[in-house]
Each structure stands twice: as structure tokens, then as C-alpha cells.
Amino acid sequence: MRNNVIMEHNSFNKLNKIILENTNDLVFILKKNLEIEFINKKQCKQKLGYNRNELIGKKLIEIIKTTDLKNGNKTESLHKNIDGIKRLNIKRKDGVYRSFSVQMKKFYDINEEERLILIANNLIFNGNKSLEIDKLRKILQSSPHCFFYKDLKGRYLIANKKTLSFFGISEEDLIGKSELEFLSDKELALKLIEQDQEIFKTRSSKKLIISKKNTNGIKEL
Structure with a gap:
């Protein structure tokens, strides 16, 4: 049994609907290759200016300032420094970068596929501000x-x-x-x-x- 949490499919759907979609934080669910599998719709639009479907399927590396990560393989760098990365600059649709404090956690879905949940809180504002x-x-x-x-x-x-x-x-x-x-x-x-x-x-x-x-x-x- 893995030490990491295995998130049950039904539990994820419930969490997705009740919590993730209604939180004031920006929440990403990422595949192992950092492809964006989920992002909460309202905060995606408010904080980044994108419609959710514009980001689903893209890699996180495409919308962050990669200088925030260590040199070398950026995907590998992010995986190895989950606990060490506290801030990321994420690019809005208008091209402007905004600083977010971030928390990341690795988990495994019902199919034992590795996933990352990334919670980003804007350092400047929250919600409707x-x-x-x-x-x-x-x-x-x-x-x-x-x-x-x-x-x-x-x-x-x-x-x-x-x-x-x-x-x-x-x-x-x-x-x-x-x-x-x-x-x-x-x-x-x-x-x-x-x-x-x-x-x-x-x-x-x-x-x-x-x-x-x-x-x-x-x-x-």
C-alpha cells in the first residue's frame, strides 16, 4: 500500500463539486507530466482570465515563470521540490504574471495513477477584489x-x-x-x-x- 493518499473517484467528484469549485483559492489537479486535468472554473476566470477549457490539457510549465524552478528538467524539478516551492508566478491570459503562494500534495487516484493537487492563493487579492x-x-x-x-x-x-x-x-x-x-x-x-x-x-x-x-x-x- 502506498503511503500517499488514494483519492476515491466518488470522493473526488464530491470534493470537486462542493469544495474545489467554491473555494476562493485557485486549485489545479495535475497529471504526472504536469498536464492540467482540472482547474476550478470560477477562480480560473477571476484570477487568470481564462475559461477553464482553455487550460485543460495544457502543461503547467506553459503558464508559469520557469525561473521559479531550479535549472534542468523543469517537470522533474517541480516533482522533486513539492515541499520547497512556496511561490509561483502564473501568467494570466493578458500576459501579465501574478505571484501566488502555493501548496502542493501528491496523491494517487483510484487507478493508482499519480496526481498532484496544487492550491494557489494570490498574494495580492482574493476573490472579488x-x-x-x-x-x-x-x-x-x-x-x-x-x-x-x-x-x-x-x-x-x-x-x-x-x-x-x-x-x-x-x-x-x-x-x-x-x-x-x-x-x-x-x-x-x-x-x-x-x-x-x-x-x-x-x-x-x-x-x-x-x-x-x-x-x-x-x-x-
């Missing part, structure tokens, strides 16, 4: 100034085009990361992270002028 976040994103993108939103660990969750232009980086390479992960100037990165923590602690605003040289001269943020 997605519309407000999308509105905020549109407002920020239209601004001529740098605007961004970070989590308590200093990782970028939203950044407008002006911010991306300032750092000279794509949204894919920025979202879900702190300055230490993409800035070559580590002294500046540490300074920014230190200020973030001070703001979180004191809940007060701070003004910091950042100068960054490029081929066109000096830019300030």
Missing part, C-alpha cells in the same frame, strides 16, 4: 510617474510601465522579486529594501531620490 486590482493597474499604467506595489518582503507585485522603463527590465523579470534579485548595484538594492522595512514598521511615508545612469544620461526615480 480582482476587479479593483485590475482597475488600479489601469490607473497606474496611465500615470507618467513611477508607481509600484510590494508585499511585506519587498517583492514587486504590481509595477507600471514607467517603473519598468526606469529599471530597464521586463514585467516578467520584475514581478515577484526584490531589488537584490535584479539590481546589479547591491548597495542600492539593500538601501531600498531597508527603507521598505522602515516604511512597513513605522507606517510612514519616505522620500528617496534614486539616480540611475544609462546610455542616455542620468534618470531619477
Whole structure:
């Protein structure tokens, strides 16, 4: 007998209908090769913008930022690091990556076929707040100034085009990361992270002028 849970077919159908379809989390059931076998319909649409049928049959690797996984075989990497992977950046239908905290568990179905259940909770919002976040994103993108939103660990969750232009980086390479992960100037990165923590602690605003040289001269943020 395997140590992992064997999920009975009837039990899965009941769980699927009562819990998975009504949870505020995004839930995937994956085959061993990471092909998406199931995703809850409502959250798939709200959080990722897809109709469920657009993702069924695709591999998870196609919609996540693979740099979140270790080098080498990405499928193998995910299987070997089920307990170690706590965050994934998942690509919405509009091409924007969003950071999710994730939990994964291996189980076996009634036919002894290996499956993975992946539960993803968006680090920015839950449930119906997605519309407000999308509105905020549109407002920020239209601004001529740098605007961004970070989590308590200093990782970028939203950044407008002006911010991306300032750092000279794509949204894919920025979202879900702190300055230490993409800035070559580590002294500046540490300074920014230190200020973030001070703001979180004191809940007060701070003004910091950042100068960054490029081929066109000096830019300030």
C-alpha cells in the first residue's frame, strides 16, 4: 500500500463539486507530466482570465515563470521540490504574471495513477477584489510617474510601465522579486529594501531620490 493518499473517484467528484469549485483559492489537479486535468472554473476566470477549457490539457510549465524552478528538467524539478516551492508566478491570459503562494500534495487516484493537487492563493487579492486590482493597474499604467506595489518582503507585485522603463527590465523579470534579485548595484538594492522595512514598521511615508545612469544620461526615480 502506498503511503500517499488514494483519492476515491466518488470522493473526488464530491470534493470537486462542493469544495474545489467554491473555494476562493485557485486549485489545479495535475497529471504526472504536469498536464492540467482540472482547474476550478470560477477562480480560473477571476484570477487568470481564462475559461477553464482553455487550460485543460495544457502543461503547467506553459503558464508559469520557469525561473521559479531550479535549472534542468523543469517537470522533474517541480516533482522533486513539492515541499520547497512556496511561490509561483502564473501568467494570466493578458500576459501579465501574478505571484501566488502555493501548496502542493501528491496523491494517487483510484487507478493508482499519480496526481498532484496544487492550491494557489494570490498574494495580492482574493476573490472579488480582482476587479479593483485590475482597475488600479489601469490607473497606474496611465500615470507618467513611477508607481509600484510590494508585499511585506519587498517583492514587486504590481509595477507600471514607467517603473519598468526606469529599471530597464521586463514585467516578467520584475514581478515577484526584490531589488537584490535584479539590481546589479547591491548597495542600492539593500538601501531600498531597508527603507521598505522602515516604511512597513513605522507606517510612514519616505522620500528617496534614486539616480540611475544609462546610455542616455542620468534618470531619477
